[in-house]
Amino acid sequence: xxxxxxxxxxxxxxxxxxxxxxxxxxxxxxxxxxxxxxxxxxxxxxxxxxxxxxxxxxxxxxxxxxxxxxxxxxxxxxxxxxxxxxxxxxxxxxxxxxxxxxxxxxxxxxxxxxxxxxxxxxxxxxxxxxxxxxxxxxxxxxxxxxxxxxxxxxxxxxxxxxxxxxxxxxxxxxxxxxxxxxxxxxxxxxxxxxxxxxxxxxxxxxxxxxxxxxxxxxxxxxxxxxxxxxxxxxxxxxxxxxxxxxxxxxxx
Amino acid sequence: xxxxxxxxxxxxxxxxxxxxxxxxxxxxxxxxxxxxxxxxxxxxxxxxxxxxxxxxxxxxxxxxxxxxxxxxxxxxxxxxxxxxxxxxxxxxxxxxxxxxxxxxxxxxxxxxxxxxxxxxxxxxxxxxxxxxxxxxxxxxxxxxxxxxxxxxxxxxxxxxxxxxxxxxxxxxxxxxxxxxxxxxxxxxxxxxxxxxxxxxxxxxxxxxxxxxxxxxxxxxxxxxxxxxxxxxxxxxxxxxxxxxxxxxxxxxxxxxxxxxxxxxxxxxxxxxxxxx
Numbered sequence: 001x002x003x004x005x006x007x008x009x010x011x012x013x014x015x016x017x018x019x020x021x022x023x024x025x026x027x028x029x030x031x032x033x034x035x036x037x038x039x040x041x042x043x044x045x046x047x048x049x050x051x052x053x054x055x056x057x058x059x060x061x062x063x064x065x066x067x068x069x070x071x072x073x074x075x076x077x078x079x080x081x082x083x084x085x086x087x088x089x090x091x092x093x094x095x096x097x098x099x100x101x102x103x104x105x106x107x108x109x110x111x112x113x114x115x116x117x118x119x120x121x122x123x124x125x126x127x128x129x130x131x132x133x134x135x136x137x138x139x140x141x142x143x144x145x146x147x148x149x150x151x152x153x154x155x156x157x158x159x160x161x162x163x164x165x166x167x168x169x170x171x172x173x174x175x176x177x178x179x180x181x182x183x184x185x186x187x188x189x190x191x192x193x194x195x196x197x198x199x200x201x202x203x204x205x206x207x208x209x210x211x212x213x214x215x216x217x218x219x220x221x222x223x224x225x226x227x228x229x230x231x232x233x234x235x236x237x238x239x240x241x242x243x244x245x246x247x248x249x250x251x252x
Numbered sequence: 253x254x255x256x257x258x259x260x261x262x263x264x265x266x267x268x269x270x271x272x273x274x275x276x277x278x279x280x281x282x283x284x285x286x287x288x289x290x291x292x293x294x295x296x297x298x299x300x301x302x303x304x305x306x307x308x309x310x311x312x313x314x315x316x317x318x319x320x321x322x323x324x325x326x327x328x329x330x331x332x333x334x335x336x337x338x339x340x341x342x343x344x345x346x347x348x349x350x351x352x353x354x355x356x357x358x359x360x361x362x363x364x365x366x367x368x369x370x371x372x373x374x375x376x377x378x379x380x381x382x383x384x385x386x387x388x389x390x391x392x393x394x395x396x397x398x399x400x401x402x403x404x405x406x407x408x409x410x411x412x413x414x415x416x417x418x419x420x421x422x423x424x425x426x427x428x429x430x431x432x433x434x435x436x437x438x439x440x441x442x443x444x445x446x447x448x449x450x451x452x453x454x455x456x457x458x459x460x461x462x463x464x465x466x467x468x469x470x471x472x473x474x475x476x477x478x479x480x481x482x483x484x485x486x487x488x489x490x491x492x493x494x495x496x497x498x499x500x501x502x503x504x505x506x507x508x509x510x511x512x513x514x515x516x517x518x519x520x521x522x523x524x525x526x527x528x
Contacts, residue, residue: 001439001440001443002341005334005337005338005341006338008334008335008338009334009335009338009339009349012331012334012335012410013352013353015331015407016352016353016356016407016410016411017352017356019364019367019368019370019371019407020356020359020363020364020367022367022370022371022377023363023366023367023370026370026377033375033380034370034375034376034377034380035380035384073263074263074264074267075264077259077260077261077263077264078260078261078263078264080260081257081258081260081261081264082261084256084257084260085257087261090261090264090265092520093268093272093273094268095516096272096513096516097268097272099460099461099464099465099512099516100272100509100512101464101465101467101468101469101470101485101508101509101512102465102468102470102471103468103470103485103488103489103505104279104468104488104505104508104509105272105275107279107488107489107492107501107502107505108275108276108278108279108505109271109275110492111275111278111279111282111498111502112271112274112275112278115278131271132271134267134271135267135268135271135272138264138267138268142264167256168256171256189358192358192359192360193358196359196360196361196362196363198361198362198471199470199471203492213360213362216362216363216366217362217471217475220362220366220369220475221474221475223373228366229370232360232363232366232367235359235360235363236356236359236360236363239358239359239360240355240356240359243354243355243358243359244351244355246358247351247354247355
């Protein structure tokens with residue numbers, strides 16, 4: 001039984017990781033086809049000389065940094081508030097935002113922006129994408145930070161209060177420093193989720209705010225392209241590294 | 253004290269109201285409006301869009317989405333259970349093994365889906381290899397069909413099944429399995445009569461976490477189904493782009509949300525808690 005379990009686990013890990021590893025290997029292929037023709041970095045070179053890709057990658061980075069900063073701040077405060085005193089309405093709303101299908105969230109935000117812009121005279125652009133990303137990243141930040149808070153000893157904060165600290169000082173000088181690994185972990189997670197999003201982004205992005213996933217999606221739909229293999233490999237290893245750090249930080 | 257808590261919750265409350273509740277409310281109003289001449293929405297108010305949901309054409313698409321999502325969920329359960337059990341019994345290495353499951357999951361859905369396009373397409377690695385080995389003469393039509401979509405969904409959401417399963421299995425008292433063994437149960441019997449019934453809450457959470465995103469999936473069916481397998485997600489997106497029928501798209505979204513809400517409510521009622 002244990003051997004059967006180990007055997008199936010090996011197969012499942014292969015299923016989860018092989019497709020990405022094969023893709024990564026072929027991104028170094030000399031040839032355009034899926035036949036190995038020798039090692040080469042030409043597709044990486046092509047990717048780094050493609051103006052559209054570079055611009056899209058920069059957009060993605062700007063959006064991910066801004067959305068991460070906002071979502072982490074808002075989410076951390078929210079988690080702290082919920083830890084102090086739970087709120088059923090809040091937890092339910094956050095859960096609901098987590099399970100709302102991306103496509104529904106995307107078009108509802110598009111409808112909101114279109115409606116609001118009739119009065120504001122603004123257009124879709126980086127700012128609308130950032131707002132949308134903040135809205136779907138917050139719930140993830142709350143989950144991660146709340147999990148960290150649950151391992152935090154509330155007596156420490158009470159001790160600070162007993163010793164005369166104000167509620168704000170107790171939070172800022174005792175609880176918050178203890179939360180730093182959890183907050184960083186949440187921020188890294190928010191960053192990867194934001195950087196990778198396609199469905200919501202493509203709906204609320206303007207003409208001048210194309211992101212990397214949007215460009216990749218458009219190329220992938222057209223057919224095979226070794227440049228996509230190269231960029232995919234960079235994304236997988238880049239974001240993968242962030243996730244590993246995030247996981248590492250989450251361990252108490 | 254209460255003031256501090258209110259201050260802490262205020263930004264998130266504002267965000268949820270402005271960027272979640274308000275958009276949904278706007279969408280709900282749109283379901284009752286008429287399609288505008290150049291897209292968008294117009295008066296008069298009507299129930300037409302809701303009635304259209306019951307058109308056999310759309311019911312068929314709904315049924316197809318349900319069957320794909322159900323099949324993907326069932327496969328995830330069958331594949332995820334042994335994996336979760338393996339990880340929960342891995343001793344000190346279990347954190348590493350769990351991270352190995354979650355790693356590709358958090359990384360990039362788009363890239364993971366693209367990786368399967370790379371493997372499955374006519375000139376993809378699988379077909380090229382089989383052709384080179386002389387096993388086939390024509391490339392097999394692996395991509396752009398129902399099976400490719402199913403594969404993509406299972407690949408994409410398997411970690412969502414493993415995570416809750418693992419957390420219930422991990423908390424399971426090993427003494428229970430030992431007691432069953434002492435009383436003469438064989439390993440498979442222990443699994444069937446002790447472990448699986450006790451893992452039921454994790455299974456329910458996993459089924460919900462996989463089924464809901466699969467039902468509303470857009471990216472995977474679009475890329476791996478190649479537009480041939482129309483599911484709800486694609487249908488919704490079409491109303492807002494090509495078809496320019498916002499009110500009907502809104503009605504479709506609200507219908508989808510209603511299904512999601514019912515599923516979430518069932519889970520909350522059963523477990524007495526939500527997902528957080």
